[in-house]
Amino acid sequence: MEDDTDSSAPPVVPATPIFTSQTLIVASLSLAIACLAILVFFTRRKSKSSGNLLLLVGPPDGGKTAILSTLVYDQTLPTHTSLQTNSSAVALPALKKTLTVVDIPGHPRIRNQVNEYIGDSKAIAFVVDASTVSRNGPAVAEHLHIILNALTSLPPSQVLPSLLILAHKSDLLKSGAAALATSEILAVNRVKTILERELEKRRVSQSGGVGVEGLGEEGERTEMGGLECSGEKGTFQFNGWEGGEVVFLGTSVKVGKAIEDDEKGADGLSALRHWMEDNV
Template identity: 30%
Template sequence: MEKLEDLKILAEQWLHQGIEFVQQVPQTPLYASIVVLLLTTIWFLSIRLFRRAKPNTVLLCGLSGSGKTVLFYQLRDGSSHQGAVTSMEPNEDTFVLHTENTKRGKTKPVHLVDVPGHSRLKSKLEEYLPRAAAIVFVVDALEFLPNCRAASEYLYDVLTNASVVKNKVPVLLCCNKTDKVTAHTKEFIRKQMEKEIEKLRVSRSVISAADITNDFTLGIEGELFSFSHCLNKVTVAEASGLTGETDQVQDFIREYVKP
C-alpha cells in the first residue's frame, strides 16, 4: 500500500510539472501537441503502475483454536499439518494456491498471512490490515457457542478498523470444522454473531467518546445490525481444514486476488 501511495504522489508531481511546462512554453500547435502526448503517456504509465501495485495479501484471522493454521497449510500444500503448533508469530508465505498448481498458464501468487489469535497479539493484525486485499475471519463452528462473544468482539474490531472501512476490504466469515456432525451451520453462526455485534454496537455507542479502540461505528441507526449494513462486503461460507474442503475460501480469495 505504501508503494502505491508513493506512485500516486510521483504521478501527481509529473502531471503538475507538465501543467507548469504548458504554461511556460510558447502557445504553438507544435508545442501543444508535444505536451498533450507527454501528459497522455504519463497518464497511461501511471494507470499501469497502479494496476500492478494492487495488493495480493489475504489475512487469516480469528480466535486461537479456530483452525486458521490448518487452513493455511491446506491452501498452500493441500495438507492439514495436524502436528502444527499455534505460533505466537504470524505464519506467512507467498504461493500459488495448491489446487492451481496443475493448471496451465500464469496464476498470480497469493500472499497469505495466518495472524495469531491471542488477544495480546492484536497489534500484529493491525500491522497487516492496511495491506489486505481480503480478510478471511475463521470461526470454530464446532465450539462456537462458548466463543461467540469473544469472536464477535474480535470481528467487530476488524469491521470498524479505519483501513478496512476506507479501503472497503471484503471479509469472509469462514465457519470452519463443518465436517463434524455437531458443528453449527453458517446460518446459525451468522445470526448469532449479528446479535452479539448488535449488543456491542449499542453498548459502545453509549461510551463512544471514550472508545479509542475503534475508528468507525457499525450499523444503521434504528435498525438491528446485519452484515449487509457494512460498507465493505461481508459474506459467509463453510469449510473444513482437516478434510480439505476449502473451495469456498479459494473462490473468495480468487475473487479479490485475480489469477
C-alpha cells in the same frame, strides 16, 4: 411649457433578484444532500483492493494455521497455538499467479498485529470455530469488532480489503450422513446469527454511553467504532454494515490427509479456493 414625459408609459418595476435568500437556502440544502449521498457511496466501498495479501485472523484454536498449511501444501499438518505470524505464497493455477497468505495469531496481546498488514491486504478472512462459537460468542465478537474498527478506520482514499468470515470446522456439525453442503450452510447460519447478536449487544452498550467491558475475552472497556449499519434503528446486521460487503463461507479440513489433485474442487476449502480465484 409641456412636460416631455409620456404619462402613458408604464411605471418602472424594480427587477426581482435571481438569487433570493430563500433560493440560496434551498440550493445550499440540495448541495448538502448531494455531498452526503456521495459520502455514503464512498463509505460503502466495495471496489477490489490493489493489495496482494490474504490475512487469516481470528481467535486462537479456530483453525487458521491448519487452513494455511492445507492451501500451501495440499495437506493439513498437525498444528499448535502459535504466537508468531506465519506467511506463505499460495499458488492459484487458474490465474497463473500466487497470493501471499498471512496467518496472524489470535492471542489478545498480539492480535493487533493485523494493523501492520491491513494496508497491503487484498482480503481479510476472519476464522471462527463454528463448533464452539455458541459458548465463545462474546470473545469472538470482541475480536471481530477490532477487525471491523480497523477496516472502517482506514483513510477514505484507501480501498477497503474484502472481508470474509469463515465458519470453520463445519464438518463437526454434521449429523449422520448429512451432505457436506448442509453442514456448511448450518455452520454459516450459526456463526452469522451468534455474531450479529453479540455485536448488537456491543453496539447498544456503546450507544447508551456504557463501555462494553465484560462482553469480551479481556473484559476491557472500549468505545471502538466499526459497528455502524444502515437500516431501521441501526441494528447491527452484516447485510447493512457500512464498511461494505461481508462474505460468509463454510470451511473444514482433515488433519493428516493429503489432498489429491482430483479432490481439490470438492474438499472442505473448495469454496475458499474458488473465492480466491474469482476475487484476486
